[in-house]
Amino acid sequence: xxxxxxxxxxxxxxxxxxxxxxxxxxxxxxxxxxxxxxxxxxxxxxxxxxxxxxxxxxxxxxxxxxxxxxxxxxxxxxxxxxxxxxxxxxxxxxxxxxxxxxxxxxxxxxxxxxxxxxxxxxxxxxxxxxxxxxxxxxxxxxxxxxxxxxxxxxx
Amino acid sequence: xxxxxxxxxxxxxxxxxxxxxxxxxxxxxxxxxxxxxxxxxxxxxxxxxxxxxxxxxxxxxxxxxxxxxxxxxxxxxxxxxxxxxxxxxxxxxxxxxxxxxxxxxxxxxxxxxxxxxxxxxxxxxxxxxxxxxxxxxxxxxxxxxxxxxxxxxxxxxxxxxxxxxxxxxxxxxxxxxxxxxxxxxxxxxxxxxxxxxxxxxxxxxxxxxxxxxxxxxxxxxxxxxxxxxxxxxxxxxxxxxxxxxxxxxxxxxxxxxxxxxxxxxxxxxxxxxxxxxxxxxxxxxxxxxxxxxxxxxxxxxxxxxxxxxxxxxxxxxxxxxxxxxxxxxxxxxxxxxxxxxxxxxxxxxxxxxxxxxxxxxxxxxxxxxxxxxxxxxxxxxxxxxxxxxxxxxxxxxxxxxxxxxxxxxxxxxxxxxxxxxxxxxxxxxxxxxxxxxxxxxxxxxxxxxxxxxxxxxxxxxxxxxxxxxxxxxxxxxxxxxxxxxxxxxxxxxxxxxxxxxxxxxxxxxxxxxxxxxxxxxxxxxxxxxxxxxxxxxxxxxxxxxxxxxxxxxxxxxxxxxxxxxxxxxxxxxxxxxxxxxxxxxxxxxxxxxxxxxxxxxxxxxxxxxxxxxxxxxxxxxxxxxxxxxxxxxxxxxxxxxxxxxxxxxxxxxxxxxxxxxxxxxxxxxxxxxxxxxxxxxxxxxxxxxxxxxxxxxxxxxxxxxxxxxxxxxxxxxxxxxxxxxxxxxxxxxxxxxxxxxxxxxxxxxx
Numbered sequence: 001x002x003x004x005x006x007x008x009x010x011x012x013x014x015x016x017x018x019x020x021x022x023x024x025x026x027x028x029x030x031x032x033x034x035x036x037x038x039x040x041x042x043x044x045x046x047x048x049x050x051x052x053x054x055x056x057x058x059x060x061x062x063x064x065x066x067x068x069x070x071x072x073x074x075x076x077x078x079x080x081x082x083x084x085x086x087x088x089x090x091x092x093x094x095x096x097x098x099x100x101x102x103x104x105x106x107x108x109x110x111x112x113x114x115x116x117x118x119x120x121x122x123x124x125x126x127x128x129x130x131x132x133x134x135x136x137x138x139x140x141x142x143x144x145x146x147x148x149x150x151x152x153x154x155x
Numbered sequence: 156x157x158x159x160x161x162x163x164x165x166x167x168x169x170x171x172x173x174x175x176x177x178x179x180x181x182x183x184x185x186x187x188x189x190x191x192x193x194x195x196x197x198x199x200x201x202x203x204x205x206x207x208x209x210x211x212x213x214x215x216x217x218x219x220x221x222x223x224x225x226x227x228x229x230x231x232x233x234x235x236x237x238x239x240x241x242x243x244x245x246x247x248x249x250x251x252x253x254x255x256x257x258x259x260x261x262x263x264x265x266x267x268x269x270x271x272x273x274x275x276x277x278x279x280x281x282x283x284x285x286x287x288x289x290x291x292x293x294x295x296x297x298x299x300x301x302x303x304x305x306x307x308x309x310x311x312x313x314x315x316x317x318x319x320x321x322x323x324x325x326x327x328x329x330x331x332x333x334x335x336x337x338x339x340x341x342x343x344x345x346x347x348x349x350x351x352x353x354x355x356x357x358x359x360x361x362x363x364x365x366x367x368x369x370x371x372x373x374x375x376x377x378x379x380x381x382x383x384x385x386x387x388x389x390x391x392x393x394x395x396x397x398x399x400x401x402x403x404x405x406x407x408x409x410x411x412x413x414x415x416x417x418x419x420x421x422x423x424x425x426x427x428x429x430x431x432x433x434x435x436x437x438x439x440x441x442x443x444x445x446x447x448x449x450x451x452x453x454x455x456x457x458x459x460x461x462x463x464x465x466x467x468x469x470x471x472x473x474x475x476x477x478x479x480x481x482x483x484x485x486x487x488x489x490x491x492x493x494x495x496x497x498x499x500x501x502x503x504x505x506x507x508x509x510x511x512x513x514x515x516x517x518x519x520x521x522x523x524x525x526x527x528x529x530x531x532x533x534x535x536x537x538x539x540x541x542x543x544x545x546x547x548x549x550x551x552x553x554x555x556x557x558x559x560x561x562x563x564x565x566x567x568x569x570x571x572x573x574x575x576x577x578x579x580x581x582x583x584x585x586x587x588x589x590x591x592x593x594x595x596x597x598x599x600x601x602x603x604x605x606x607x608x609x610x611x612x613x614x615x616x617x618x619x620x621x622x623x624x625x626x627x628x629x630x631x632x633x634x635x636x637x638x639x640x641x642x643x644x645x646x647x648x649x650x651x652x653x654x655x656x657x658x659x660x661x662x663x664x665x666x667x668x669x670x671x672x673x674x675x676x677x678x679x680x681x682x683x684x685x686x687x688x689x690x691x692x693x694x695x696x697x698x699x700x701x702x703x704x705x706x707x708x709x710x711x712x713x714x715x716x717x718x719x720x721x722x723x724x725x726x727x728x729x730x731x732x733x734x735x736x737x738x739x740x741x742x743x744x745x746x747x748x749x750x751x752x753x754x755x756x757x758x759x760x761x762x763x764x765x766x767x768x769x770x771x772x773x774x775x776x777x778x779x780x781x782x783x784x785x786x787x788x789x790x791x792x793x794x795x796x797x798x799x800x801x802x803x804x805x806x807x808x809x810x811x812x813x814x815x816x817x818x819x820x821x822x823x824x825x826x827x828x829x830x831x832x833x834x835x836x837x838x839x840x841x842x843x844x845x846x847x848x849x850x851x852x853x854x855x856x857x858x859x860x861x862x863x864x865x866x867x868x869x870x871x872x873x874x875x876x877x878x879x880x881x882x883x884x885x886x887x888x889x890x891x892x893x894x895x896x897x898x899x900x901x902x903x904x905x
Contacts, residue, residue, distance in 0.1 A: 054819045054820070055819070074373075077373060077393075077396055077397065078233075078362075078366060078369065078370050078373070079233075079234065079362065079363065079366060079393060079801050080233075080234060081234055081802075081819070083234075083815035083816075083819060084234045084237055084238065084815070087815065088814060088815055088818065092814055092818075093814045093815045094238055094240060094241035094813060094814055094815060095238070095815075105219070108221055109219065109220065109221040109222065109232060109237045110221070110222050110230060110231045110232050110237065111230065111231075112209075112221050112222065112224055112230045113224045113229065113230050114230075
């Protein structure tokens with residue numbers, strides 16, 4: 001009787017383990033096939049569809065705060081678009097795809113004097129973004145408060 | 156190669172992800188792990204802003220590009236400049252000479268290709284005359300290349316059919332500067348952008364076409380919130396995001412608006428009488444000298460309230476713009492193709508200069524009329540070295556015997572041996588190809604089969620004519636018509652000089668070896684010329700350094716003085732602004748001002764001297780309003796305008812090779828105003844057919860408020876949807892520049 005119980009228990013354990021494996025496996029399979037290795041949802045769109053590299057259009061819907069922050073930031077006003085710093089999510093771009101661009105390589109392309117100055121003062125930083133927010137470094141004070149874009153937004 | 160912990164973890168994670176997927180990692184162009192062996196100084200390959208770049212080379216390969224901190228851009232680049240490196244390694248690069256056999260371009264040896272091209276030139280000249288051959292160059296060629304090509308054709312072959320694509324983009328600006336001030340090129344520089352308190356931007360989408368200058372203007376406004384920015388444009392582009400006043404004008408009303416602003420300035424007594432009384436002549440359209448009172452009478456027709464319907468701009472806005480312009484302490488005007496690509500582009504240029512001359516806002520730091528140019532070396536290569544059909548180097552004219560004689564002496568030619576008849580301007584040249592009068596053409600670094608207006612009309616001529624092209628990219632549509640193609644060394648694969656908008660000349664130094672059998676274009680031109688039979692004594696150069704030295708000597712003793720801009724200085728300094736007469740001269744920021752411009756003696760009695768004019772006075776021209784050649788109306792109720800977007804540059808032969816750009820912006824589109832779209836039931840992404848008197852084409856719609864109602868916009872970069880098949884080829888009778896910017900069209904949802 002005890003043996004039978006033990007056998008039954010073992011069966012249940014095995015079944016649960018098997019189910020867990022199948023469940024876990026399917027999740028793994030889904031994530032690995034539905035989302036590419038770079039773990040950016042946009043990567044799968046890049047393989048098909050026109051203007052797939054136009055990150056902003058989708059991010060305006062999926063991550064509206066980030067998209068709007070960028071639009072209002074200096075980078076947004078100057079049209080420094082997503083791919084300039086981040087590359088293409090499927091890794092086919094001319095620069096490496098990175099969610100956190102390397103200051104030494106990416107930022108230096110335009111801000112070499114500033115990066116060099118900071119490096120001299122404090123050593124090379126891993127992230128310029130810690131202090132100078134890439135997306136929300138807005139145009140300071142109210143210089144543009146009376147400009148056309150603000151007027152339009154208020155209306 | 157050192158690998159940081161962060162990179163190691165990142166790479167390990169990426170590798171395991173790829174392993175799990177069973178795919179190999181893709182080759183990436185360059186990343187943080189690549190170490191730059193050496194940085195080579197140069198200038199960006201794209202627009203006329205002329206940003207300094209540092210090219211990062213590793214193992215003989217360019218792996219990255221960053222801004223030159225010592226050039227005017229202070230290290231900043233736009234998105235195109237920051238992603239320049241992959242263009243060099245495009246798989247479409249032409250790396251061997253090609254000749255057309257049985258309708259196909261096939262590889263050939265250099266000798267075979269050069270001999271074939273040379274024989275066709277010789278044949279055409281022998282059968283008819285030197286006017287049956289032509290050169291069509293580019294504002295992207297090096298200064299040395301254009302100077303050399305111009306000399307080969309004008310002095311060697313005695314053909315003045317020397318033209319270039321700058322005729323399509325800034326000929327009207329040249330006409331404007333020459334007719335108002337007597338000499339070409341702006342008198343100010345980018346330094347004015349840091350001192351201006353008012354920016355008047357008309358007919359320019361600076362934000363997308365000259366992004367680094369736009370950043371400088373925005374930074375100026377950020378530093379001083381009292382700085383005012385006025386934008387006058389029928390499209391509300393990104394440039395207007397920083398504008399205090401956007402004047403949404405009707406296309407073709409620019410001349411009326413500019414005269415109306417002058418009306419307000421004069422009637423509100425905001426003019427600088429002391430300045431214009433001393434330094435300005437007022438002239439009628441018929442070149443008759445009149446006084447200030449006559450000018451006032453002329454302006455009476457342009458009262459803001461009387462032209463507001465024509466202009467589509469409320470009178471109050473015109474008044475406000477004029478008041479800000481005149482009352483600010485320092486005003487800089489900026490304009491580009493919106494003004495130049497008009498059938499009265501020269502007049503529109505004159506009217507902008509007028510505003511500066513009547514208010515005295517000129518020749519002071521922050522006050523200048525500064526025309527923006529589109530190409531990296533249109534000012535430098537083509538305007539200054541005389542690469543157009545009516546010009547000789549350094550502002551000399553073919554039709555003037557004294558000017559020809561000066562060049563004949565300098566070039567070691569017999570007196571009166573240059574051809575005295577100016578050659579054909581660009582549109583006449585392509586018409587002459589259609590008519591079979593020009594039989595052989597050499598094109599260098601340009602893509603006319605995409606960039607000409609009403610382009611289908613001229614493809615007939617391109618087919619008929621024997622086409623010899625020096626072109627780096629095999630997918631340029633013009634190569635469909637080429638009979639011989641020579642592969643040139645591209646951008647940093649050879650050394651030479653670019654001259655940008657602000658008269659600044661900077662050296663693009665060779666950083667890498669050219670691929671395959673590519674050679675510097677100057678060497679190709681010399682080889683070809685010798686085989687055609689040009690006197691070797693005329694072209695005794697080994698490389699572009701020798702040509703630069705000759706150009707310096709030719710320019711010396713003229714107001715376009717380059718003598719002090721030596722090759723050695725250019726290697727050390729990030730650009731020098733002419734006039735620069737001696738090696739210790741720092742270059743000139745402001746022309747026509749005593750103490751600034753080396754062409755004016757220090758003991759000259761007056762502060763200003765417009766030495767291009769016989770009496771030293773600039774001209775305020777009385778130019779009337781003139782509508783577009785083909786205004787909207789009747790069966791064609793919409794206005795079609797074309798232009799650029801920030802991502803792409805010109806015909807996209809370069810930007811199309813950058814994966815980030817090509818995949819985010821592959822196709823042209825049509826921009827439609829929300830109200831028009833609603834009326835016609837057009838939604839974002841719908842197919843919309845545009846029809847002009849020259850043809851029709853279907854685009855995806857982008858609905859928004861950028862265009863005014865009644866206006867549609869299509870960018871011209873896309874060779875698949877080539878809007879220039881629909882544009883009009885009407886030209887400015889003065890500058891011969893076509894009116895790309897305005898034609899009538901129908902808009903229909905399909």
